[in-house]
Amino acid sequence: MTGPPxxxxxxxxxxxRILAADPMVRTSTGxxxxxxxxxxxxxxxTNLSVHWPATVDLPGLLDDCTLTSGARVLGLVTWHTxxxxxxxxxxxxxxxxxxxxxxxxxxxxxxxxxxxxxxRVVLAATDPDAGPLAPRRPGSILWQTATRVALEGAxxxxxxxxLSFARAxxxxxxxxxWYLNCGRDLDASDTGSIRLYLNTDHPAVESIISSPAGAGSxxxxxxxxxxxxxQMVLHALDHDELDPDAGYEQGTLGDMLVNLLRRCFPARxxxxxxxxRDIDPGEFEAGIQAALGVMVP
Amino acid sequence: MTAEWVxxxxxxxxxxxxxxxxxxxxxxxxLVVASxxxxxxxxxxxxxxxxxxxxxxxEVQEAxxxxxxxxxxxxxxSRYAGTDFDRRIAAELYRRMRILPxxxxxxxxWSFLSLVLLPDVAxxxxxxxxxxxxxxxxxxxxxxxxxRLWTRxxxxxxxxxxxxxxxxxxxxxxxxxxxxxxxxxARAMAAAHLAHVERHPELPRTGLFRNAxxxxxxxxVLISPEALDDRQLTALMTEIFDAAARSLLxxxxxSAPR
Numbered sequence: 001m002t003g004p005p006x007x008x009x010x011x012x013x014x015x016x017r018i019l020a021a022d023p024m025v026r027t028s029t030g031x032x033x034x035x036x037x038x039x040x041x042x043x044x045x046t047n048l049s050v051h052w053p054a055t056v057d058l059p060g061l062l063d064d065c066t067l068t069s070g071a072r073v074l075g076l077v078t079w080h081t082x083x084x085x086x087x088x089x090x091x092x093x094x095x096x097x098x099x100x101x102x103x104x105x106x107x108x109x110x111x112x113x114x115x116x117x118x119x120r121v122v123l124a125a126t127d128p129d130a131g132p133l134a135p136r137r138p139g140s141i142l143w144q145t146a147t148r149v150a151l152e153g154a155x156x157x158x159x160x161x162x163l164s165f166a167r168a169x170x171x172x173x174x175x176x177x178w179y180l181n182c183g184r185d186l187d188a189s190d191t192g193s194i195r196l197y198l199n200t201d202h203p204a205v206e207s208i209i210s211s212p213a214g215a216g217s218x219x220x221x222x223x224x225x226x227x228x229x230x231q232m233v234l235h236a237l238d239h240d241e242l243d244p245d246a247g248y249e250q251g252t253l254g255d256m257l258v259n260l261l262r263r264c265f266p267a268r269x270x271x272x273x274x275x276x277r278d279i280d281p282g283e284f285e286a287g288i289q290a291a292l293g294v295m296v297p
Numbered sequence: 298m299t300a301e302w303v304x305x306x307x308x309x310x311x312x313x314x315x316x317x318x319x320x321x322x323x324x325x326x327x328l329v330v331a332s333x334x335x336x337x338x339x340x341x342x343x344x345x346x347x348x349x350x351x352x353x354x355x356e357v358q359e360a361x362x363x364x365x366x367x368x369x370x371x372x373x374x375s376r377y378a379g380t381d382f383d384r385r386i387a388a389e390l391y392r393r394m395r396i397l398p399x400x401x402x403x404x405x406x407w408s409f410l411s412l413v414l415l416p417d418v419a420x421x422x423x424x425x426x427x428x429x430x431x432x433x434x435x436x437x438x439x440x441x442x443x444x445r446l447w448t449r450x451x452x453x454x455x456x457x458x459x460x461x462x463x464x465x466x467x468x469x470x471x472x473x474x475x476x477x478x479x480x481x482x483a484r485a486m487a488a489a490h491l492a493h494v495e496r497h498p499e500l501p502r503t504g505l506f507r508n509a510x511x512x513x514x515x516x517x518v519l520i521s522p523e524a525l526d527d528r529q530l531t532a533l534m535t536e537i538f539d540a541a542a543r544s545l546l547x548x549x550x551x552s553a554p555r
């Protein structure tokens with residue numbers, strides 16, 4: 001980013017005239033983080049709102065810039081996301097003395113990567129009675145501060161889709177909780193082969209979406225995680241063509257299934273595991289639970 | 298409500314392999330056979346509910362091919378015909394794809410479009426005789442054959458976006474400071490440019506744009522264009538292009554033979 005010029009050619013207020021708190025970034029699902037942090041589990045379908053409180057000593061600011069009391073000064077939040085390169089801003093607010101919460105809405109469909117945020121105080125229009133060194137040009141930046149929020153990290157996400165089973169016709173449209181769809185092409189991409197569907201018609205799923213931090217939601221999320229892993233282990237054992245020594249490329253379904261088996265059962269061969277499953281399926285599933293550490297704090 | 302789709306993504310390594318094999322094919326007609334609406338290594342954005350259906354991919358494929366045929370496909374394309382093809386295809390591609398803007402920021406999406414869905418058109422428009430492994434026109438980078446046209450319409454709109462020259466659009470959309478990704482300021486700058494091109498037909502239009510862009514970059518450090526109302530924004534852009542035009546006219550005067 002271009003740094004500030006050494007001299008902007010007009011008078012600026014002293015920094016202390018504006019006291020800005022940390023901005024809060026909220027998701028449409030109720031998750032909230034402060035500027036400088038990472039936003040967990042964000043995706044394109046999650047809109048964001050920014051709330052940035054600040055207190056302005058307006059008379060002091062005008063005095064510093066040799067502007068008159070008739071000068072109009074504005075505040076606004078601007079945003080830029082690194083993933084898409086798109087930019088935007090929140091409402092432009094006329095400053096008055098005291099505290100104001102500046103806001104901006106960032107549509108998830110236009111965002112990605114790192115969300116860069118700036119709070120700016122600018123001159124609205126030329127003040128004809130201002131001093132000779134006062135800012136004159138409309139839009140002149142008198143003060144600004146910036147922060148960032150990481151929306152997406154380097155790790156890949158498990159493919160999860162929220163939808164109404166009634167409308168999609170999954171499980172006969174009845175109120176199941178989730179459905180894991182897993183393909184069979186071992187050389188196909190992992191994210192292209194696997195999808196976890198969550199039924200938004202079910203109140204427990206609705207609860208996990210609207211209140212992910214709730215105690216009940218955490219238990220359900222853990223159960224879903226365990227069941228998905230369990231289904232994938234069984235899917236791997238049922239797959240006749242799966243070969244742990246085949247050297248599947250990274251990012252393929254074969255690579256994912258082999259790694260899952262190795263993580264859960266590092267000392268067992270595929271042949272051993274199939275035997276265990278056939279001899280006592282119930283105990284084998286208990287072994288999966290133990291390997292995954294389900295509900296273990 | 299019209300759904301916005303997410304598109305298949307072709308990982309970079311697979312894209313390079315395909316680019317290499319497609320680049321060895323002599324005729325665009327042979328690449329029609331190699332085209333497909335699917336690829337086994339294609340991935341998707343993990344949480345997307347609206348994956349583009351096969352029918353839409355076929356519609357995009359047919360619409361692009363129809364325009365390509367009208368531009369002389371498979372005969373090698375001239376520079377002028379290429380620009381005309383770009384102009385004709387940009388808005389059609391944008392309307393047909395209905396891609397979620399955030400998904401359109403993925404390089405892998407455009408690699409899929411160029412190397413799986415439409416290699417016959419992509420390599421006809423931008424052949425790769427030197428077999429460059431990461432040729433920016435054919436993998437999904439910002440100057441990709443289709444991506445740059447989609448971005449131009451998304452940011453600038455059909456009217457203004459369709460009237461800018463390639464260099465001007467690239468110069469505007471890749472502007473680092475405050476302009477390129479902001480549709481309102483980008484459109485205001487493009488509109489001022491087109492108005493000044495009309496007013497000063499004697500000036501080289503690309504030179505005019507470059508001169509104004511340098512001035513705007515300097516200005517964007519001092520002012521926040523987002524804070525300006527429409528009248529102020531128009532006045533600012535007019536002032537910048539007036540200054541750029543005067544500068545070019547002075548240079549022309551001083552270099553004229555006496």
